Amino acid sequence: SQQGEEDPQALSIQEGENATMNCSYKTSINNLQWYRQNSGRGLVHLILIRSNEREKHSGRLRVTLDTSKKSSSLLITASRAADTASYFCATDARDTGNQFYFGTGTSLTVIP
């Protein structure tokens, strides 16, 4: 299936450290997006990276995309307790229009 897979499934770090999570997908995409979800709530859009982009920054977030390896990474620098959440990547395949496939998510815990 097109579904992305995040790695690791769970990550626990100390406040101030950097957190890196990875996403792999299976087919050619138009865009890849990262979302955050606090426990049981809706998803918050973090960043969108297009297939012709390799890196994008937004505040403490840095996203890379390697289309040859069909993978992306999300780096959160100088983490804070408020960053504790689940993080999902979502991809839209070139042949399925606007149907987005979400990965299984990485659960990040930032310890104060």
Add this chain to the structure above:
Amino acid sequence: KAGVTQTPRYLIKTRGQQVTLSCSPISGHRSVSWYQQTPGQGLQFLFEYFSETQRNKGNFPGRFSGRQFSNSRSEMNVSTLELGDSALYLCASSPQGSGYTFGSGTRLTVV
């Protein structure tokens, strides 16, 4: 600007009943998508509507249906509820179909 509004926030239904969930997208957004989130299956795409037309549909049985009105508001309906339909149902809107803004979801419990 107001975000995506989903109502109700919580819902408890019994097996066999039907349910209708509502989603009001951000003003000006014409694309509305619905997702089901469960611990076991993660986030699964249900369908996407654009200008009152269903543009994409996921792999869900016919008991799951939806529609979009001329003001872009959308509803999804689940008939003959099963225990496995218990989930968080998320609605998302977008101007054209990327960079979705999600609502807080409706948590449906089927007993």
